Amino acid sequence: MEIFATFDDSVFLEARDRVPVTLSAYDAKVCEPQWFCETTALNTEDPLEKQKIYKFRGDLAVRRGNHQKALDAYSSCQEWISDNNLTIRRDVLEGMARCCTKLGQRGRALDFANLLSKEVSNTCHLTSLLLLKVSIYQHFGAVGPKMSALQQLCSLLPFNPWNWYNLGQACLQLLESDRTTERCESSEEQNDGGTEEQQEEAEELNENRIWLKACTCFIRTRLLLRILRQQQFSFVLQRTESALRMTDEVLQRLSPKETTLQALTEVVSEDLIPDKMREDNQDGDSLASVCVQSFRDRWWNKILLTGALEADGRQTRTQC
Structure with missing residues (x-):
């Protein structure tokens, strides 16, 4: 019995000669620490680059506890987010909601949370949204x-x-x-129409x-x-x-x-x-x-x- 009887002869042929591809030179971009904080960083026409700059500025401001500055940066970032970049949009909206919470702006925080709820498409999104709402309600009692x-x-x-x-x-x-x-309200309960014992x-x-x-x-x-x-x-x-x-x-x-x-x-x-x-x-x-x-x-x-x-x-x- 021939073990390799079912194999095609082409399996054992030599591979075709491959044409070598010469790669063009590539210079990696080197960034200094906190390069996005420099005023010249925004001297670019690339929307994606501007989105990154404002996003990084907002994240750094949150880390430093400057929530108003972070909110302003996130607001600017929102203008440069492409329509199909839902991940960054959700991240920025959540950041804005948390900044508003820290600033005592309950209405705005919930508005941003409601915007997030419109883009919920899976359990991970919903879990993040509910945790955000819990933190907002917890902050405001x-x-x-x-x-x-x-x-x-x-x-x-x-x-x-x-x-x-x-x-x-x-x-x-x-x-x-x-x-x-x-x-505190025991004195007001007698005006509700029922007897005090029923209340x-x-x-x-x-x-x-x-x-x-x-x-x-x-x-x-x-x-x-x-x-x-x-x-x-x-x-x-x-x-x-x-x-x-x-x-x-x-x-x-x-x-x-x-x-x-x-x-x-x-x-x-x-x-x-x-x-x-x-x-x-x-x-x-x-x-x-x-x-x-x-x-x-x-x-x-x-x-x-x-x-x-x-x-x-x-x-x-x-x-x-």
Whole structure:
């Protein structure tokens, strides 16, 4: 039996003679440190070069903490970005939003964030946008909108423990603000048409629901961190261990009953299946379905159906 019987003879022929190509001389461009800061740097007609100069100036100003100068540089850069360069456009818009946040311009920061939302086409874009909104709302103390953005992040990346941890912290912050508001506005509540006892009952129920959401978030955080801990080392493991300790401390202060703890743990651990938690399956829901309502349907409403709130009683729990 001939082993090479199926090979064509052309396989063993010599390669054709190749014509040598002579490369032209190439002089690499040498740039001095911070060359883009020089006034002569803009003496060019190349739009791409001007875009780079303004972008580098903005980035350097941000690093130095001069956010107004950075905002001006980014604004100039925006004029020279080509229509098909979406990556730089998104980077510049995010930089402008963060500069406006640092400058206390909440409206403009959200306007730039809304411009970014129009160009969202994948989960990475949406994740960056939601993280930007969280930082804006965090800076201005807007707890409600911050919670909405965090809920969307948890829908998009359901196996990320840090989003759940931050959502739980937002619930605690809302509990504190609700208690303060309740004390400050107690004299105005009698003018709302209902009796004082009915209004206090409604407020207590609202506070208890927030308490239940906080418990849910920290239980979910603890479960996810324990799973991740099994494959971590060094400083990453130390960070996880520290977060686990803080999570346990918060749950002790929230002090849910054992029945409530078991019921919530059962609900939030339903999807914690190893195959489902693989990295290639962590894109979460489709972009069209990532919204606050989908999060409520998936988590809050299911948790309320367990009756955990009624089982734990109607008393104010928070001591944080």
